[in-house]
Amino acid sequence: MRNNLLLKAQIREDVGSKSAAKLRKQGRVPAVVYGHKKEPVVISLDAHNLAEGLHHGGRVVDVQIGKKKETMIFKDLQYDYLGKDIIHVDLIRVDATEMIKVTVPIELKGTAKGTHEGGIIEEHIDRLEIECKVADIPEAIVVSIKEIGVEIGRASCRERV
Amino acid sequence: MAMMPKRVKHRKSQRGRMKGNACRSNFVAFGEYGLQALEGSWITARHIEAGRVAATHFLHREGKVYLRLFPHKPVSAKPLETRMGKGKGEPEFWVARVRPGQVCFEIGGVSEDVAKQALVRVAHKMPIRCRFVKRRHSL
Numbered sequence: 001m002r003n004n005l006l007l008k009a010q011i012r013e014d015v016g017s018k019s020a021a022k023l024r025k026q027g028r029v030p031a032v033v034y035g036h037k038k039e040p041v042v043i044s045l046d047a048h049n050l051a052e053g054l055h056h057g058g059r060v061v062d063v064q065i066g067k068k069k070e071t072m073i074f075k076d077l078q079y080d081y082l083g084k085d086i087i088h089v090d091l092i093r094v095d096a097t098e099m100i101k102v103t104v105p106i107e108l109k110g111t112a113k114g115t116h117e118g119g120i121i122e123e124h125i126d127r128l129e130i131e132c133k134v135a136d137i138p139e140a141i142v143v144s145i146k147e148i149g150v151e152i153g154r155a156s157c158r159e160r161v
Numbered sequence: 162m163a164m165m166p167k168r169v170k171h172r173k174s175q176r177g178r179m180k181g182n183a184c185r186s187n188f189v190a191f192g193e194y195g196l197q198a199l200e201g202s203w204i205t206a207r208h209i210e211a212g213r214v215a216a217t218h219f220l221h222r223e224g225k226v227y228l229r230l231f232p233h234k235p236v237s238a239k240p241l242e243t244r245m246g247k248g249k250g251e252p253e254f255w256v257a258r259v260r261p262g263q264v265c266f267e268i269g270g271v272s273e274d275v276a277k278q279a280l281v282r283v284a285h286k287m288p289i290r291c292r293f294v295k296r297r298h299s300l
Contacts, residue, residue: 082199120224
């Protein structure tokens with residue numbers, strides 16, 4: 001098990017689009033924390049640390065708000081119109097032993113036999129919803145597609161994979 | 162043949178204004194790689210067809226090309242050497258309204274290198290600046 005990403009957060013005094021835009025200009029990302037039947041808290045995170053953590057596949061994070069440290073997972077990310085910058089983050093409180101439902105990306109591994117026979121790989125599902133413990137969330141589900149060939153009149157096959 | 166609607170409610174439309182950025186169709190949803198518009202513009206059915214032909218020709222029937230644009234808007238024009246007045250001209254061609262951020266074309270089932278080369282060819286056919294984008298795995 002690897003260590004969780006640590007993010008230092010500041011509590012936001014003002015809410016609304018104008019104050020959020022100001023924060024983004026200062027290199028911070030507005031965020032909200034909720035869950036575990038506690039009051040939601042509006043915070044801001046450092047944009048650089050956040051982007052770096054997400055780039056390295058961090059999903060479970062330890063967020064330090066003041067002196068208090070809580071374990072959370074990313075619930076939702078909002079991007080700008082070009083899909084470059086993160087403009088808002090939703091975080092949800094979790095326990096390491098808690099069972100949660102998360103979506104995990106599917107990674108196709110290898111080259112399918114059918115591609116040499118004129119077939120085309122179409123990935124209709126690129127993520128799966130799974131239920132697991134917070135500490136055991138996989139980065140991706142790796143599926144080997146080496147053995148998939150082409151059968152005339154039949155599309156390839158999720159069940160066989 | 163260039164794309165156009167089968168049936169429309171009104172044959173002619175006013176020009177309208179294009180404000181803001183794309184707030185939908187702004188991420189890769191079908192393929193793995195896409196071509197994203199960085200400027201707003203009308204893109205004609207001929208542009209779209211030229212892009213499609215460029216991509217499919219380069220891919221040699223490998224992979225799959227997805228068109229994320231459709232020319233819904235009719236553009237009318239007056240015939241040459243016609244005096245002004247006498248009403249609005251007849252529909253001449255069809256355009257898609259594209260705002261900055263819209264993903265116009267997508268490609269799936271090929272490697273990144275091949276997809277990039279194909280989409281560069283498509284970008285040359287477009288009247289606007291575009292960039293290559295990849296599918297973003299959501300949480």
